[in-house]
Amino acid sequence: MDDIGEEVAADFREALQDLSTNARFEIVTLTNIAKENANHGLAIAEVLTQHIKEAPASKTLPALYVLDSIVKNVPTPYALFFGPKLYQIFMGSYTKVDSATRRKMDEMLKTWKEPIAGSISKKPVFPPDLVRPIENALLAARNAYQDKFQSQQQHLMRGRPVGPPSRATPTPPMGRAYQPPPHGQYPPHGDQPYPMRSGNTPNGMPHRATPPSAGPHAHYQHPPPSQGPYGAPAGINIDKLKDDIQQLIQLGTAEFTQNMHDDSIKTRLGALLKLQEILQSQNLPQEQLMAINDQVAQLAVNMRAAATQPQPPPPSSYHPAALPPYNTTTHTPTPPVVVSQQFAPPAAPVAAAVAPAVQLPAVLAAALGRPASNVAPVPVAAAPPPPPRPATTGGTLSLDSILGQGALAALLAAKKPATPQQTATPVPPPAALAALRSPPQQTPPFQPPPPTQPAANPLTQNPSALLAMLRQSGLLGGTPSSAPAPIIPSLPPPDPNIITLTSASLKLPRLHLLPYLLDHLGPPCSQCGRRFPTSEEGKKKKTAHMDWHFRVHQRVAEAEQRGQHRSQFVSELDWIQSHEEPDVDYNAPSGEGEEGSESDDNDWSGGVRGGRKGGKGKKEEKKKRWIIAPDEGGVGGVGDGGAGVNKVCPICQEKFQSRYLEEVQDWVWMDAVVVGGQPGMGGGGKRVYHGSCWDEVNAGVQAGQQQQGLTLLGKGKREREEEGEEEIRGGVKRLMR
């Protein structure tokens, strides 16, 4: 690969890592980059493949959408590049994401079988022989899952990647489990020459400013020009449906013959036959086909009994209307209106709310509010920058967008500080409250009726007028940033003796004390609700606190790219000596400064007792030594098929243990050396030894090991084996940094 290609790939990788939501414009941008650099297509495809593989579950879907978009807009050459790896890419992602995302992936997969929307070509996005193995695997997985479904594992496995049958191996980080395609016809690596060189091939597709796949990206602002590929009607193939039903009928018949007395089977079989009849005789509209398809898919899940890979997709995973209740709704391919309702606060007002309250340099505040730059994402920013909100709110000027959310409430509260009747103010019945949905009206009910209150209601149609009135009445300063200022920084502490520890005294409401837990502590942090006083010191603390948030957000993003693990607890002594310091990051007991807390040097024997002091140097001397386990792909690992290679170390007579090594995506023998040639070639005279055994025999027994004695030889070897593995894992992590 030439330098430019590498550069492009590196840039692309960086851009991908920042992609945390499926914001349409980001996906379009990435698609355009891929299009413009189609001559470096292979590099870009590799970067994207790698990214999808390594990305944390939350970032996988956006990355897949990028792939989808690229393939649909620039099919040549990208469809060719991704094609051979499609199975691994898709299944690898499928195993790590949650069920909501899986539904999205199912939908995407469906579109891959269709021609590209708006294209003249009738060729599907990916040829059927690439998509079908995936579908088969998914169906098999669903069946397997269904078998297990009734067992209590349900919530255990929720959103949890499930790897291949485990062996004596570390779980691959993030539970990524890659399985070879079932038919084995795909080359595992995509670096073989491709029939078409990208550079010379003119793009067959005219570039569309609006990718056809934009429909599913939640923030797409206009209705798709054509029936988008993810739109409901496009997805149903009657022939396939008929096929499925036919298969189910066969299955059902078999089941019925085995279990003649089961009425439910009979009913179901009858229904299926009827359904088949209907399908063959009538021309049903698309939405009915959809419904049938759903039912059939569920039925298939219920009926088929085959198991390769247990996965928990929800049975109704084809149902496009089933929106998950949480944040991932941004990923949903529903029309934008729905999305905008679920995300009422657009990013801009949130950012506005952050800015005055935070009192940070504008840059930082902006970074916190908007992830679009190269900064790590923060929760506030989950709502994408160009929200379709204005359309739904009718374009009126929101008071909150001027003042910041809740600023009015703060103002009003500050006007009448801490009087008992403040909280005792009668509030409107809940129904009325629920009706008051728009932000300017939301807060007043809980505040003492301010002088402007009577005027406020008629004025809500025109927040600017309300603003003007507030200014006039002196409630509001000239600039919004003065909003939090009127809060009284501190009050004298309450009289300690007013409460006594008796039931009667404790039951007496003392509402005037309440503000000590709320407003008197200062305005809250927008990220975690912690309050900071408005005094000089408080501001300093808050700045440090916001910096901490910022740092952590950044590092969370970084950490997602590596594996994380639970730290061991500290010893008694360390606990006693530890000091809780707000806004200082926790350091694991190994204590090597900030980085140390995230180092991989945190095992059971390390840490507090220093049991492994100096071990690291030794580890670094140790060269990593492993060979691919000779029995390729066999589930039994080193078991049987190893083409003439010895499975036992000739020196210590112990079997080689195979482990899965993420780095090479294969099973390896750790601490193994080949003496005399490559074992895979099957030639004679080549033998595999434990690296450590080989060294010991050849270099002579060293002084230190002599002390251990011969009986410990085996143990020493195993230890080194593990260290070697750690070394490799560390190396992988370093690579990923």
Next chain:
Amino acid sequence: MSIPGLGQITAQQSSAPATRTVALHPFSEWRFQISPASTAACRLVAGTAERDGTELAQNKTYSLTRCRSKIVSFTGATLEVSGEFESENVKHSPTPAASPFVAYLNLHFLLQARRTQASQGGNGQGPRVMICGPAATGKSSLAKMLIGWATRQNEQPVLATVDPRDGMLALPGTLSAAVFATVMDVEDPEGGVGVGCTPSSGPSAVPVKLPVGYYFGREKVEDDEQLWKDLVRRLGSSVRAKTGGDQGVRRGGVVIDTPAVDFKKGEVKVKNEDGQQQVEQGGGVEGLMHVVREFAVNIIVVLGSPDLEAELRSRNNKSTLGEPIEIVNLDKPDGVVEQDRQYLLSSRKALIKDYFFGDSKRALSPSVQSFSFDDVVIFRAVDGLDLDDPPQVLERAEITEEMSHWTLAVMDASVNDPLETIRQAPVIGWVCVSDVDKDRRRMKILSPVSGRLTRPMVWGRWPEPYVNLLG
């Protein structure tokens, strides 16, 4: 539309409910139950609201799962909620005075005043509060609130749990304590004290809490009362050492959550001659007095049991530090959910899973390693049926298939330490036996960190194992 005959296959997934608004009057609560399989989102739109004493940030969407909890507002609030709930309702309080939170808040302000007093004069020792009462009276909830409120006022109190069933910042079956100086995790199913809030190798968006824990490995105190008392003593002395060395923590004081003691007048059978006999009815009270001694408790809050209050009053009324012990009984708040066994079981499972695999916010990658039987040292308490024997001691556990799926505590001790030392050593973590191969004498162990298991491990008798963590 319906398809003939296919209607009986009901969809597992109900369609996502739309976002609703929940309006809370001052001093009212929004109670909810969310099953482990579903998630719900909650956003504070206006006003102030808090969960277990920790304030919610405005306009931040919190995602909640598998919990039975409540969000309270003292000033009124508007929440926007969405997702699936097993149940949810708003409990309004006609007047603030009718709300149990008034007493809790007053208690907090009283403690706060004591803290101020302590640092102004005297030994600087903040209040040591023990919360006790029968089951389902909101003990843990109150403890969390007191801690949360104190933290908000920049105190650094210690929260200690001597109820083995809870597992505060630890797996169930552990007695533990931690200093709380930072915001608690509102999204945590256990309300900020779940094991998910303990450190991991990566950063955490909510500050992690650092616990010290001692492994009891039993469900009830009565199952091994001697060990429980020993561990309470260990925990008490660790907490004392902590408060002794750190002025902020000393001022903050200690809040202690205790096992449920259902005490009824007239059922006390304290037999002073034979300590072991106290297990019967008054045993719980004796256990509480042990806690009072070991933690130098000077304030006892009894929830919903005047009988227990009276009994405690009749006991020793001077704290270990010589101060008078104040005792108060507060009404049991209505609506505390009686946690059924099934729920507790599933939440224990979820906790164990969180420990190894992380929660929704961060995925952790535990390692699965294979060990020879000879490479690990596993102890188990001797079944002490003979009550006359001095304390039960550990023995090397025989590794059998029976051990599969149990979680073992890894102790901060050396395998060559005396058994008594190992037994009372702090826990540094847990591993889970995922498979035992007796023929090959090897076992697979799921461990949060990789590497050799050179520390002794203890195989408890609770929480019971459950199906394979690795699926």
